[in-house]
Amino acid sequence: MRLKEMVRAEQREGPVSGSSSPAEAPQRGATTPRIAVTLLADDRLTLEGARVVLGSVPELLLVQDDRRDTADVLLYFAADASDRVISAVEEYVRTNARLQIVLVLDRISESRLARVVGLGVANVLIREQCGFAQVARTVVAAREGHGNVPSYLLGPLLRRMREEEGDGGAAPHGLEPRELRVLGLLAEGLDTIQIAQRLNYSDRTIKTIIQRVISTLEARNRVHAVARAIRVGVI
Template sequence: MTTMRNPEPATSPEPAARRVQVLIVQDHPLLASAISRVLEAQPDLAVSGVSSSGADAVQAAADNRPDVVLMDFRLPDVTGPAAARMIKSAHAEAAIVFHSADESETALLDAIDAGATAYLTKDATADQIIEAVRRASTGEVLIPAELFARAIARQRGVVTRKRERDQLLAEFTPRELDILHLLAEGLDTTAMAQRLAIAPHTIEWHVRHVIEKLQVHSKLQAVIAAAHKGLIEL
């Protein structure tokens, strides 16, 4: 008697692993093409698009929802940090990796302020770019802790200076601020009186108040102090 065996169920193939989607933001076509080839050669990475400006990058990020945005620090329409902020507003989950020739601390801190996960210099090797993209896609932050500390300290300093400026501004009347701006233009009492259509002695009265509030001794010192404190721009 022949024993019939049940046929073994067919096994379905394993689904292909999802590739990390990368948006390249680079206004130099040759460099963008080279980076694209490097990333596409990896089995776990895919280039979702290439943008040559900040505006294009924001739209591409909103449309394609990339996992990682690998971007230049300097773009033809906006700065890299400004573009990064707009990208994060359009697609908050995107990890930002900067790739820049600017190695200054200011650039690094600007990148951190904009929400960067990593900052690579232009001499980074292909392997370093690949590793940074992979690690950024997992949520890893590749910027040293001491730089984050400096960025936080800088932000606090900006907030403190703004608060001090706002407090000082509140001490000045609109007319006194007008006087400060006219002093910065180099106008004398007669010219200021004509510009504001008020009497010269009223101008002198306002000037005395401005000098007293800034705790200086002359019109020139008042202009310098006001500019230093952010009340006017020279």
């Protein structure tokens, strides 16, 4: 019954496109290429339910595991970030360097969260706090490099990383003062629009700065960039 209720709830919420979301899911036009998604789950019921609901989302194209090298996003439903889940994420990242990861978990500890973020995972959702509509929006946003970690987990994660800072080696060079300011605001949990308002820049300028920061830090996405910056003492 729980799965059926979730499906009905998503149908009431309406289409994914244009829905507001903390993950900053962008508007996507009809001509925009669909996002290729590899779907994994710990149990068959969740896997089949996710295939039915997410397979009907126009922005998404579900691909088989044997085509993982063509995927844009790995969407993984699991009870927690177990060693098996982490090993699977590591394997997928090795075979597809551009792959973005979205984890939908029942629970996750601070230490496990720090570990998966260190792998470049920028999107972690808690299953009881989201439905398939939010999952779909997060997948769309993840393809654009956005991150989504629950706010109550983000604070402890940043504190833990700052306690461990300095373990990553010498700080990277090449970040300009305004890039450091943007990076610091990302670490505080601000999104693109909020940072633009805070610094009196356009949204486009902030997006350009963020992409340079990600490139300079050799990160996979925004959350990974913040994690790397904290570990080496940049912020």
